[in-house]
Amino acid sequence: xxxxxxxxxxxxxxxxxxxxxxxxxxxxxxxxxxxxxxxxxxxxxxxxxxxxxxxxxxxxxxxxxxxxxxxxxxxxxxxxxxxxxxxxxxxxxxxxxxxxxxxxxxxxxxxxxxxxxxxxxxxxxxxxxxxxxxxxxxxxxxxxxxxxxxxxxxxxxxxxxxxxxxxxxxxxxxxxxxxxxxxxxxxxxxxxxxxxxxxxxxxxxxxxxxxxxxxxxxxxxxxxxxxx
Amino acid sequence: xxxxxxxxxxxxxxxxxxxxxxxxxxxxxxxxxxxxxxxxxxxxxxxxxxxxxxxxxxxxxxxxxxxxxxxxxxxxxxxxxxxxxxxxxxxxxxxxxxxxxxxxxxxxxxxxxxxxxxxxxxxxxxxxxxxxxxxxxxxxxxxxxxxxxxxxxxxxxxxxxxxxxxxxxxxxxxxxxxxxxxxxxxxxxxxxxxxxxxxxxxxxxxxxxxxxxxxxxxxxxxxxxxxxxxxxx
Numbered sequence: 345x346x347x348x349x350x351x352x353x354x355x356x357x358x359x360x361x362x363x364x365x366x367x368x369x370x371x372x373x374x375x376x377x378x379x380x381x382x383x384x385x386x387x388x389x390x391x392x393x394x395x396x397x398x399x400x401x402x403x404x405x406x407x408x409x410x411x412x413x414x415x416x417x418x419x420x421x422x423x424x425x426x427x428x429x430x431x432x433x434x435x436x437x438x439x440x441x442x443x444x445x446x447x448x449x450x451x452x453x454x455x456x457x458x459x460x461x462x463x464x465x466x467x468x469x470x471x472x473x474x475x476x477x478x479x480x481x482x483x484x485x486x487x488x489x490x491x492x493x494x495x496x497x498x499x500x501x502x503x504x505x506x507x508x509x510x511x512x513x514x515x516x517x518x519x520x521x522x523x524x525x526x527x528x529x530x531x532x533x534x535x536x537x538x539x540x541x542x543x544x545x546x547x548x549x550x551x552x553x554x555x556x557x558x559x560x561x562x563x564x565x566x567x568x569x570x571x572x
Numbered sequence: 573x574x575x576x577x578x579x580x581x582x583x584x585x586x587x588x589x590x591x592x593x594x595x596x597x598x599x600x601x602x603x604x605x606x607x608x609x610x611x612x613x614x615x616x617x618x619x620x621x622x623x624x625x626x627x628x629x630x631x632x633x634x635x636x637x638x639x640x641x642x643x644x645x646x647x648x649x650x651x652x653x654x655x656x657x658x659x660x661x662x663x664x665x666x667x668x669x670x671x672x673x674x675x676x677x678x679x680x681x682x683x684x685x686x687x688x689x690x691x692x693x694x695x696x697x698x699x700x701x702x703x704x705x706x707x708x709x710x711x712x713x714x715x716x717x718x719x720x721x722x723x724x725x726x727x728x729x730x731x732x733x734x735x736x737x738x739x740x741x742x743x744x745x746x747x748x749x750x751x752x753x754x755x756x757x758x759x760x761x762x763x764x765x766x767x768x769x770x771x772x773x774x775x776x777x778x779x780x781x782x783x784x785x786x787x788x789x790x791x792x793x794x795x796x797x798x799x800x801x802x803x804x805x
Contacts, residue, residue, distance in 0.1 A: 345651070345680045346678065346679075346680045350677075361670065362665045365665050365666075421663075425660055426657060429626075429659075429661065430661035433626055433628060433655055434675075434679060435574075571628065571630045572623065572629040
């Protein structure tokens with residue numbers, strides 16, 4: 345019988361294999377995220393000057409919007425052909441399927457962020473963003489995991505709902521507001537002329553706590569929520 | 573050690589979705605070697621019953637037992653369940669071989685031993701490396717059946733298994749189901765096709781409005797009995 349980790353990696357590998365073939369979610373997510381940043385850049389940058397901290401907010405808004413799109417599409421793929429039921433029928437811990445799907449979403453968002461961060465730095469003239477690369481990576485990773493942890497659970501729950509496209513953002517954004525706020529405040533701390541490391545570290549710690557709480561809750565509730 | 577059983581027993585199973593009663597106090601048993609046909613009109617509750625047996629739908633009340641074990645008690649029991657539903661549980665973007673390999677690994681099977689044999693049984697050896705999205709309904713159905721049977725389940729659940737199959741494929745699938753039952757599987761099949769069910773199933777359970785109205789050995793005159801109990805055919 346495959347282990348918990350083996351099942352999670354198997355689901356991740358399957359999602360990556362499908363995405364490498366179709367590239368549907370990657371392209372739509374990237375296109376949407378880039379469009380979002382470009383629109384804000386046109387709206388908020390005047391003669392090279394930008395509202396203070398705006399770039400941090402725009403970066404996290406783009407991540408949240410692109411993440412919502414990716415979550416919806418990933419589970420739409422499992423709905424077509426009812427493959428989610430086939431996964432749930434496997435003799436593996438059902439929480440392992442959740443972890444596999446979560447890792448896939450996190451991976452996809454990391455790829456999007458690799459494009460978004462330099463773009464935000466370029467369009468908003470915030471090269472100081474890269475002054476503390478480890479702290480920036482820590483913020484992005486913990487924030488992405490927190491957002492995706494809640495999103496994966498809700499997207500899986502809503503997969504059989506006819507109004508899933510409307511319900512997903514309605515349920516997801518209020519719960520993930522702390523992630524967005526922590527991400528924005530932490531990124532802002534790094535954008536100052538003298539990056540505020542203690543402040544950024546504090547927000548990373550907060551995000552880490554959020555991740556632990558919501559990943560644990562999701563692992564606990566996934567099986568009962570997925571049994572019809 | 574994977575738990576095994578040779579009998580399934582549903583006792584007073586009810587399942588309500590809000591105010592709608594999909595199943596009402598259904599009591600049913602099936603043993604190894606049975607091919608149990610679940611017959612009934614649309615919306616009778618056949619698919620819900622298949623979902624309950626697959627441990628995907630939890631009953632509102634009642635008891636489901638696989639042998640002496642409660643159906644929802646352990647994940648390892650699912651190793652003994654194979655399900656072919658109306659939706660085929662295949663990834664259209666992957667090839668037939670990749671689909672089978674993924675599910676084989678999910679069940680902890682040896683990919684090199686099981687996948688080629690399954691492709692052969694599905695008569696898809698030549699198309700093994702083609703994406704499933706390019707397959708006809710019949711080809712997908714054959715592949716989906718082999719996917720459901722990859723892990724040699726004890727309980728084989730089929731929801732309309734003959735949809736989209738031509739006469740030759742129907743005969744191949746029917747023979748396969750007979751062999752499975754002869755090998756000790758419990759086959760439970762929901763179908764509308766009385767002609768195909770007649771002569772294949774060994775027992776018939778008629779369901780109407782979520783209630784089991786008849787459970788008896790199969791025999792001649794299935795259509796007449798169905799008409800008498802359920803309504804016009």
